[in-house]
Amino acid sequence: MARKYDHDLICDMYRSGKSIPQICKEIGCTSGAVIPALRKLGIVTRSISDAVSMSRLGSKSKQTHGYVFVRTGKYRRALEHRLVMEKELGRKLLDDEVVHHKDGNTANNTSDNLIVITRGEHTRLHHKNKSPALTDKQKMLVTLYLEGKSPLEIRTALGIKSQSFLYAALKKAGIEPRTSRRRNKQ
Template identity: 40%
Template structure:
């Protein structure tokens, strides 16, 4: 059996609630109708792109520390380095920060922090060494050669 159409007041109430950010389940409760009726009227008035725009405008995504995905400001890069969020916009590699704090100064652009055991996530001070870029490449080549021989 077909559902009777809603009166104009209820239809306008559906539109107002939706544009105000209410979810369909909330609209169903407040208007006193069923889910399919609400969906039908929303489909009649809005294109899918318009609905996405309204939902996006009303949806407040949790960011930073309020996000359930927050991991204390640490992330692992594709090659295994630990990157820290210092502020909303600034990120720094943890091994560089550890070495800078140990030395009491900023590292220069020509200084590279080498991980002695080859584990990029192991940022203990005893596993880190400051080198130049050329020295770092030489150390990695020596490690590769020793693995190939054994």
């Protein structure tokens, strides 16, 4: 005598993402009971590749620089720290928003370690104590300038044709160029 199974229960379990083998194990039957129950309710069963993809949803993988990715669909994955903050905020992140790890550990994706800031703020935060490296010629130029030499004297001494090169090097070194004072012709 054939046993009767709750078709609605089987249907609900399948729709929640459980595979046919998982359903069989939970309710103690064979696939010969589950598949007909699903078909009777008009449910098209997933292919094996779809079932494998469903089983991988939520799986995590660590990538370069230690960032953790979470599988969110058959061919989709997302950075875990962004998902954590989107859940915390209750909305998607804006295009100009970046999630920053306070402790610098890109694998630590707890909400208390994450903060949402703009791209500009993030760039300033990571580069605030870094000054760009000067070439030897630029260092010499800055030294002469700080000794009080005029831009013309510096350009002549170093064989620089462009005055814009001189001012760009000063700006790169964080030095505000002296303004020249012109006398009014009377």
